[in-house]
Amino acid sequence: MSTDTGSIIPLHQPKAPLTSAERARAYRKRKKAGTAVAVTAKPVTVPADTLPVTVTSRAVTASRRPLASTLLTVAAIGLTVVGVAMNGSFAHGLGSNAVSGFLFLTIGVAADLCALAVPSCAASMWQARRRGTALVAWAVWSLTFAFTVTAGLGFASINIADVTASRASRVTQAVMVAQTALADATASRDRECASGTGKFCRVREMEVAERRKALDVATQSVQQAADPQTDAAIKVVAWLTLGLVKPSGDDFAMVRLVLLALFPQIGGLLLMVARNSAGLAPQLEQST
Numbered sequence: 001m002s003t004d005t006g007s008i009i010p011l012h013q014p015k016a017p018l019t020s021a022e023r024a025r026a027y028r029k030r031k032k033a034g035t036a037v038a039v040t041a042k043p044v045t046v047p048a049d050t051l052p053v054t055v056t057s058r059a060v061t062a063s064r065r066p067l068a069s070t071l072l073t074v075a076a077i078g079l080t081v082v083g084v085a086m087n088g089s090f091a092h093g094l095g096s097n098a099v100s101g102f103l104f105l106t107i108g109v110a111a112d113l114c115a116l117a118v119p120s121c122a123a124s125m126w127q128a129r130r131r132g133t134a135l136v137a138w139a140v141w142s143l144t145f146a147f148t149v150t151a152g153l154g155f156a157s158i159n160i161a162d163v164t165a166s167r168a169s170r171v172t173q174a175v176m177v178a179q180t181a182l183a184d185a186t187a188s189r190d191r192e193c194a195s196g197t198g199k200f201c202r203v204r205e206m207e208v209a210e211r212r213k214a215l216d217v218a219t220q221s222v223q224q225a226a227d228p229q230t231d232a233a234i235k236v237v238a239w240l241t242l243g244l245v246k247p248s249g250d251d252f253a254m255v256r257l258v259l260l261a262l263f264p265q266i267g268g269l270l271l272m273v274a275r276n277s278a279g280l281a282p283q284l285e286q287s288t
Helices: 020-040 059-093 098-127 131-168 173-192 199-226 228-240 249-265 267-287
Strands: none
Touching (some): 059 131, 059 249, 098 267, 131 199, 131 249, 228 249, 249 267
């Protein structure tokens, strides 16, 4: 019976036992490997000042800033439109003919547009450290602002005076009665004094003087009613200050005139504030 040596599969032979030197070498390798693992797994202590700081801010404020800037922008444009209409109308009325009126109108519109755009540009140039150009821009804005305020004063004063005069010239029932009484007293005096000055003539003259005073009082009441805002403001100020401050009608009229002329010209400043507030919104969102 033949034996095929090629088909014989060698069995697994056990390893020879390690010598004492080999065991010592293997122990040192395992010890080194354990030390490396321990060093790698050692927790790393990070200084407290290097830890990321989470800044918590109110989400409501961040969400309100874009809305506030939008409202300010709309208000600035609206005031500018009103200012352009006011100043353009007043400037056009200064022209002696159609050509000069159109030229004055162009100057008024251009001044209002400059007063709107220059503050934002000047603020941007100042932030970009172009201080000289920014100062020139603010100087130009000061000139245009003074021009627009002057035109606004002219427009407001003319319209207020026309309306007040129209209301003051009204003939009320009291004025009509006073005028009739004065006419009767004047006619009686003329008849009595036609033959000379006597006792009854002097009496008629006194009656005429009294009727004239009554007519003046009725006319003054109509004039006061022509501008009720002034009379009400005087009473309110006197009431709030317990009578310590009693402004006259001219004082309140001047304050009102200045405000009417000044307020439509601050559109450029509002636009500058709106742009700055809109620029702060992304920074606030990044810090949250």
